Amino acid sequence: MAISFTLNGTLRTIHVPPTRRFADILRDDLGLTGTKISCGIGRCGACTVLQNGLPVNACLLMAYQVDGSSILTIEGLAEDGQEQEAAADRVQHGDAPAKNVGCREPVGECAETHGDAAGEGADRHGLSPDRTVSQALHPLQRAFLEAGGFQCGYCTPGMILAAKALLDASPNPTQAQIREALSGNLCRCTGYTGIFRAIELVVNSGHAKPHTAIDMEGEDVH
Numbered sequence: 001m002a003i004s005f006t007l008n009g010t011l012r013t014i015h016v017p018p019t020r021r022f023a024d025i026l027r028d029d030l031g032l033t034g035t036k037i038s039c040g041i042g043r044c045g046a047c048t049v050l051q052n053g054l055p056v057n058a059c060l061l062m063a064y065q066v067d068g069s070s071i072l073t074i075e076g077l078a079e080d081g082q083e084q085e086a087a088a089d090r091v092q093h094g095d096a097p098a099k100n101v102g103c104r105e106p107v108g109e110c111a112e113t114h115g116d117a118a119g120e121g122a123d124r125h126g127l128s129p130d131r132t133v134s135q136a137l138h139p140l141q142r143a144f145l146e147a148g149g150f151q152c153g154y155c156t157p158g159m160i161l162a163a164k165a166l167l168d169a170s171p172n173p174t175q176a177q178i179r180e181a182l183s184g185n186l187c188r189c190t191g192y193t194g195i196f197r198a199i200e201l202v203v204n205s206g207h208a209k210p211h212t213a214i215d216m217e218g219e220d221v222h
């Protein structure tokens with residue numbers, strides 16, 4: 001079956017069995033491994049993506065249900081395409097390369113802490129030296145870094161996308177609304193305090209504004 005959908009701002013057409021799991025399409029067919037699979041049965045939220053702006057579990061979504069819709073994954077969240085995608089993957093998805101050895105500090109502070117030149121501090125965060133975290137990441141991704149909103153990072157993409165859906169619909173949510181919005185996303189590591197703190201950081205900073213769609217381009221893949 002051919003299905004066409006918008007993926008992170010790009011129109012895609014793929015040929016897949018209609019009941020193929022969308023989480024597998026993203027990870028195995030399209031190489032977007034930022035979407036995680038944990039329970040595989042709709043209980044944990046690790047596989048959360050946004051479909052037409054609403055959070056859905058990609059492990060329960062079948063290919064035919066994606067046809068004609070718009071999907072946002074964690075790779076499409078920031079504003080700069082491939083570079084932000086790589087940065088987000090390195091910094092937040094638990095796929096850290098050797099140079100990003102557990103450092104969660106803002107680049108400037110990282111450089112001071114590690115005694116690095118500023119460029120090396122940026123490199124430690126998986127960014128090229130002429131880029132900064134603040135230029136590359138979405139405010140929610142940055143807030144998760146700054147507020148310690150993750151430990152292993154496995155739940156983080158789903159948490160961030162669930163939070164984005166909330167803030168797009170309600171830029172000034174109450175604590176109760178934040179907890180309700182993230183109630184379908186489980187974290188085995190953080191105790192949730194850092195996650196809620198990160199979202200409140202974005203709310204209080206005034207950066208809780210809807211995502212601007214990336215320009216659409218047509219692309220066929222098989």
Ligand code: FES
Pocket residue numbers: 036037038039040041042043044045046047048057058059060
């Ligand atoms: S992996 Fe999809 S909800 Fe757990």
Ligand code: FES
Pocket residue numbers: 149150151152153154155156186187188189190
């Ligand atoms: S940070 Fe490890 S599961 Fe949430």
